[in-house]
Amino acid sequence: MLQLRALCRRFGPVPALDDVTFAVRPGVLTGFIGANGAGKTTAMRIVVGVLAPDSGDVLWDGAPVGSDQRRRFGYMPEERGLYPRMTVLDQLVFFARLHGIAPDAADRRARVLLDELRLGARAGDQVQKLSLGNQQRAQVGAALVHDPELLVLDEPFSGLDPVAVDVLAALLRRRAAAGVPVLFSSHQLDLVERLCDDIVIINRGRVLASGHARELRSQRAGARYRLQLGADAGWLRDEPGVRVLDVAGEAALVELLRVEDDQRLLTRALAHGPVHEFRRAIPTLAEIFREAVT
Numbered sequence: 001m002l003q004l005r006a007l008c009r010r011f012g013p014v015p016a017l018d019d020v021t022f023a024v025r026p027g028v029l030t031g032f033i034g035a036n037g038a039g040k041t042t043a044m045r046i047v048v049g050v051l052a053p054d055s056g057d058v059l060w061d062g063a064p065v066g067s068d069q070r071r072r073f074g075y076m077p078e079e080r081g082l083y084p085r086m087t088v089l090d091q092l093v094f095f096a097r098l099h100g101i102a103p104d105a106a107d108r109r110a111r112v113l114l115d116e117l118r119l120g121a122r123a124g125d126q127v128q129k130l131s132l133g134n135q136q137r138a139q140v141g142a143a144l145v146h147d148p149e150l151l152v153l154d155e156p157f158s159g160l161d162p163v164a165v166d167v168l169a170a171l172l173r174r175r176a177a178a179g180v181p182v183l184f185s186s187h188q189l190d191l192v193e194r195l196c197d198d199i200v201i202i203n204r205g206r207v208l209a210s211g212h213a214r215e216l217r218s219q220r221a222g223a224r225y226r227l228q229l230g231a232d233a234g235w236l237r238d239e240p241g242v243r244v245l246d247v248a249g250e251a252a253l254v255e256l257l258r259v260e261d262d263q264r265l266l267t268r269a270l271a272h273g274p275v276h277e278f279r280r281a282i283p284t285l286a287e288i289f290r291e292a293v294t
Helices: 040-048 088-098 103-116 132-144 162-177 189-195 213-221 234-238 259-271 285-293
Strands: 002-011 014-024 029-033 055-060 073-076 150-154 182-185 198-203 206-212 224-229 242-248 251-256 275-280
Touching: 002 040, 014 040, 014 055, 014 198, 014 206, 029 040, 029 162, 029 189, 040 073, 040 150, 040 182, 073 132, 088 103, 088 132, 103 132, 132 150, 132 162, 162 182, 162 189, 189 285, 198 213, 198 285, 206 213, 206 285, 213 285, 224 259, 234 242, 251 259, 259 275
Parallel strands: 029 182, 029 198, 073 150, 150 182
Antiparallel strands: 002 014, 002 055, 198 206, 224 251, 224 275, 242 251
């Protein structure tokens, strides 16, 4: 398991990370989300040793991470770092060899991985001749070719079309199913919500929320309910103990001051006419993110 414990890092007067603490569990896809400049890339670079923290620790299986452990990590930076005139296959073999893999094994791993990424037909092409999306897939391949024990991916889905997104998502799921902890950042919140078991929300260098996605959504839901009535829902504005968050004709989103008042509200709604929908409103990840950072 990867643990970040009380990480702090400043760039001059700017605090990039302020007491950042969270964990990435084995076999789990963890989505790392935040606005531009929130601290995601800084935290990832500290994990893989590109940057050093001012204070705090990075732990792997409970012990401080050293160079030996980091050699077994897979890292994909947001900025592409491939050699444009090398072929895609040679590129992946080169990165595998840097991790100490024998030439024949490196070639086999690279070819299998390119097939998984659906780049097998482009193995002999120079990187610079690939589309940006295919270059992104090749970059992911470079992070995976040595079969890492941890994956840290900075915006791996950037620039990918829907088919390529599905291919990469399936590949990451397989790695996680094999027990690999996977941490990746993305601004595509619907994708993070679909893929990830755990979520970490960071803003201005501080972790605002972290944990299992379902639990975070449930906690943020509180006592919110969505109603679809058979008549105008405007009467809810005058209902004691009810805060109307949104109302439009016969539809309304409300928050109860007391969770136990849900049945009372349903009874009151039935007194006003038919109730076609009455359900707890579980927020989307996008809604949780907006609430957390505003």
